[in-house]
Amino acid sequence: MSRRPERGRHSRPRRETAPLDQTPRRYRIDALGSSGDGIGCLLDSEADASPVFIPFTAPGDEVLARMVSTDRAIVEELLVPAPERVTPPCDLFGVCGGCALQHLSPAWILEWKKSEIATGFLKAGVTDLPEIRAFQTPPATRRRADLAARRTHNGVTLGLHQRGGAVIDLTECALLHPAIVSLLPALRGMLERLDLFRREADLLVNLLDSGPDLLLASDGVPSTADRTKLADFCRSHGISGLAWKPKESLDKSETLVRLAPATVAFGDVRVEPPPGAFLQASREGEGAIRDAVIEALPPSPGRKSKIIELYAGCGTLTFPLSAHARVEAFEGHPDAVQALSRAAVGQRIDVSLRDLNRQPVEAKTLSTALAVVLDPPHAGAGLQMTQILDGKPAALIYVSCNPRILFRDTALLLKAGYRVDSVMVIDQFLWSAETEVVCRFSRKRQRT
Template sequence: PATRQVSPHGRRRVDLAFRRVDRQIVLGLHRRRGDVVDMTECALLDPAIFALLDPLRQMLHSLPAVHAGGDIQINLLDSGPDLLIAMDGTPDANDRRILAQFSKTHGIPRISLRTQPPETLALTGPVFHHFDTARVVPPPGAFLQPSREGEDAIKAAVLAGLPRKGLKAGIIELYAGCGTLSFALAQHAKVLAYEGDRAAFACLKQASGGTRVLPALRDLNRQPVMATELGRAGAVVLDPPHAGAGAQMAQIVAGKPRHIIYVSCNPAALQRDLTPLQQMGYRLESLTVIDQFLWSAEVESVCVLTLPGTTRPNRR
């Protein structure tokens, strides 16, 4: 297999916890089944995120709505850091004033409260991110690949796996998210992009005008795309959640699409999902392993599979 390792200091999303301890804020990661460990250095995080940690400690310490603690998710978008906060108190006008001032001072366009749906606490500028030529507005807490470098490596492996012929039938993309792969795929064929999360779907739909991306809202575990539709596609591309493709996998197996490109962050789920394809005679044309979870046992994999006798992938 081809292998690629991302560089340190490139991680652009992180989930942190914070606690009030001895009249100060401890901000960092949990010990396994333990307390929060204050993060004083990190070889993974993008410097723009790490530089926010000390100001965040000071700001959170001043928030009346923070009693014992909470947690915070940071996504580094093209428009700047995007914060999603959960806290154990209810923010009032004073909390919002503090958050708005913090946003202006540190170039943070949006801070949201983790509710259902998320509530905007401070909005001081436009929120946006780019996937290829498309400009999207990710919802608070949106899924991003951990690093730009890793995302580019995944995208390159997926595009290299597309067949040279047969794409007039279009590409079916499953678990499309906000469009990480969708707009790159659309440069090669029309893309019917299925996504089950309403906020991610709305983001994808808003950005898809004038492109060959056709978003569809669908819970693929409860209502999988059926075998007949999958079998007609020029290629099926899927990037399922950590647990794998679930009920959708049975329809992929039954549909026998000529070309499948499977992106996975869980080798155990990948092996389980690919076993029936292997038993049906699918051939693994290429495997790209991307280590974007440095100093951990996790890896990202891109598998390109074809049925014997079909057009081989374009080795670009």
Template sequence: MQVHIDALGAEGHGLARLPDGGTLFVPGALPGEAVRVLPTGGGQALLEEIITPSPDRVDPVCALFGRCGGCSVQYMSLPLSLRWKVDIVTRALQAAGYADVPVMTPWQALPRTRRRVDLAFRRVDQGIALGLHRRRGDVVDMTECHVLEPALFALLAPLRQMLHSLPAVRRGGDLQINMLDSGPDLLLATDGPPGNDDRRILAHFAGEQRIPRISYRPPASHDVPETVAQTATVWHEFSGVRTAPPPGAFLQPSRSGEDAIRQAVLHSLPAKRIKGDIIELYAGCGTLSFALATRGRVMAHEGDEAAFNCLRQACGGTRVQAFHRDLNRQPVMANVLAKAGAVVLDPPHAGAGAQLAQITDGKPLHVIYVSCNPTALRRDAAALRQAGYRLERLTVIDQFLWSTEVESVCLFTRPPPPRRR
């Protein structure tokens, strides 16, 4: 059947509205296109032919597109991708009850600026395949990438040779790389235990490639990673403060994206002197903490022990005080939040959970919410609206090019209580 694509769905699939009132989702189709499709049931259809292409349709820049499990919408121009992501976040907030969404100028990363990646590797006939998983399939060897920093991508070729020589790699494993200010930081997991030969090979590789640290993650996820090779001090700066991130530490995907989030948060703080402490929830290693400290005293809370230790050790001489606290089991209470000059939270993908109930009970005047999940944002924003909060500001940030992922920074405020005579 032939249909007209009217919009994009949350997964980037073209949406066609049918004469009978139904809808079809067509992966690979763009708004404004006339396409011929094959319905497959459940409101889904396969794209068979593009009759009238959209002016926003472009040729994928990567030869691996369609096989590699990374980029999913490289046929979509980047300007359209940014408009679509702004629309996703805007509609989530409208569904939460905010009819008027004040959107600031959105921000989008440049290609080849991503500084962290989680890869898989498998032994193959010719050596090692290192890359991302094929959609619902095996590892696709990353012979090309238009997302990663060039220095990070250049490391993949020698990594293949090294992994091929490791006795601990029987069938395969996983590898996380963070490009810290001190250099590449590797966290390795294999399907065999590392022995003396593995440690010797890893130490030689670290020295040869100028990698400050290589760590090994045991099969049990709760075990602390072991440093198997270290050639130099591991460090990374947040807002001019040097920290020592643990293996596998969370970093924003790009340096410029981290700065965009930081600036959006700082611009959301009260313009005048902040009355009360800034309470930061889910602080991590200090991505925002030390920037917030330029505006007031910061009470930073983090549940992950390794990240907390990193933050605590860097707090000396700053206006940041770190607290180790599982915010899902032991949230900061409403009576403490009520006295805050501002509450800043960057919750995990699932949202703020039990902590949000304490925020809505405490009713601090300013809540700055950093979101990586529009679905969780919609749920949490609805609770804030029911508690009397207004949405004052929205900044959409696209750090994940050619994907469905989107981040945002929202400022929620509530009117101050009336003054007594």
């Protein structure tokens, strides 16, 4: 039987937490943090106070703000607006959690992102940084929506999470493609009539070349009536198909409706991606990434040249790359590999199913490639980066959706003798702090 130790002279006294002072105070916003929140400095105190993060503010703002945690505050009143401020294009801004920077112009945001990337590379040790080029997607082009649905006494709420967790009804959106926005009212009505949706559901909409394709995860089980209703709904709204799985489940989804092949074109090749497949956020962003990768390829010395592509997905880059050299494409998701393999028949492409985080492509194989194209998930390449550093391929084209991991890997690549040849910033996550970067690292081969 365990006993709780008695408090004595050897026990540590319980640390008392001072109550949070929520008196509104005046702050000047000096910069934006990496998440897009303003970094505020107290104006009404001579003390050297710690910086405070204040969302929806701009450098140059002076605001009256109230502390909500030890390092965060919310605006009570905008006292002096920064010159860079603009009118947000969406009435839901500040409530919906989808955007953080609509109070700033897209042009200003793009320059800020370029500056953040330049600073990150310099901190990583890059001393001869090339000129950073940039591309920004226009509004209303996002073709992928991860939505949450909640059943309430007033009906169905369908939209994005607010900061703090609650779902906000998405009645407008300056980011999403109009084809998705126009579908939202019908989706709400459809969900309200389904047995498989009790209280909570998640809905992923991919806008493919063949039309919207849906993946629904819910807290109920589809009934026979549900299947009929869903088939009628898809037929009425030009939806190619709908798959379902239990909410929070990692199991493979079940196709409930398939009226037409779900297809998307990568280059001149049409691929049938699995339900809920990862796609770049917009066609325009995808094109900018593709063009930057192709431009970064070294000249091919002959037909025996090969490109090794890591984390190939369904083939976004694979098919354009195969026009320049034979491609060895590696991907860990079985359904994505199946889709890529079917479309790659007759192409100069070899596809392998491989969990690169557990079984990376070996250094010896990487060392023989004309170029290695690396497009890792948000968490980074893990063990695969170790093999890249050991194999030292002559050219590494790195596509990153997480600059923090990119800068960490850059420091390692510099130590391995690489240099940064080119950097392309792609802002396809408009009005957010998220940034996509395509850069090429090269290393002179050592004579033996």
